[in-house]
Amino acid sequence: MNIVVLVKQVPDSSAERSLRSDDNTVDRESANNVINEMDEYAIEEALKLQEAHGGEVTLLSMGPERATEAIRKGLQMGPDKGVHIVDDALAGSCALATSKVLAAALRTLSPDLILCGAEATDARGQVVPQMVAERLGAPALTGTRKLTVDGTSLTAERQTEEGYEVLTASTPAVVSVWDTINEPRFPSFKGIMAAKKKPIQTLTLADLGIAADEVGATGASTAVVEHSKRPPRAAGTRVEDSGEGGLALVEFLSSEKFV
Structure with a gap:
């Protein structure tokens, strides 16, 4: 089975994140960038399927040069190789453009199964x-x-708020996973060392037959036009109960339209 896992490098969600002032995009230069957490569960599922059915696991990522770090991190878990789509014109791409580029790359890989995290934390x-x-x-x-x-x-x-739904399909298919599907393995020392030598193929927009004006900020269908920092948390309302505390509470709840 030929399995491709989509992975993304994102700013660490445990640290403070911010938007750039010049173009309102995520400031990735100053952030501690890591592999998207949900993608690790997709990698683990791919490896389990490989162990059960054989085949090859490839990691596919779209991002700047430094995104190679996320691919190498994922390869430490055990996948066979990586593919990195890197092109300066990709900066600022929206979800539509991202899906177009990823789909073009996937056509060249002809996978039986495509796995990915259900969401990216950025x-x-x-x-x-x-x-x-x-x-x-x-x-x-x-x-x-x-x-x-x-x-x-x-x-x-499929996980839902009420329980789950059962879905069936035939390969090739795209499967996105939540963190309830498994527990990702920790890379072994052998896996860490082996990942340094695993091949990572580089693809550009020209390789995929996509024009530069179809992606990036130029080709984006959406854009953030303005942003501001979250206001500091205001102090709450305190009522000293001198016999009419209950009435004051009801008046407050009423003013906030809770009752």
């Missing part, structure tokens, strides 16, 4: 997996908490 859009599937004309099994593969047949449990 944008939290939860739309790229569906967009990629639409561009490829493939089924999208999104928000998966359990995946079963039987030959070319896939069965997924």
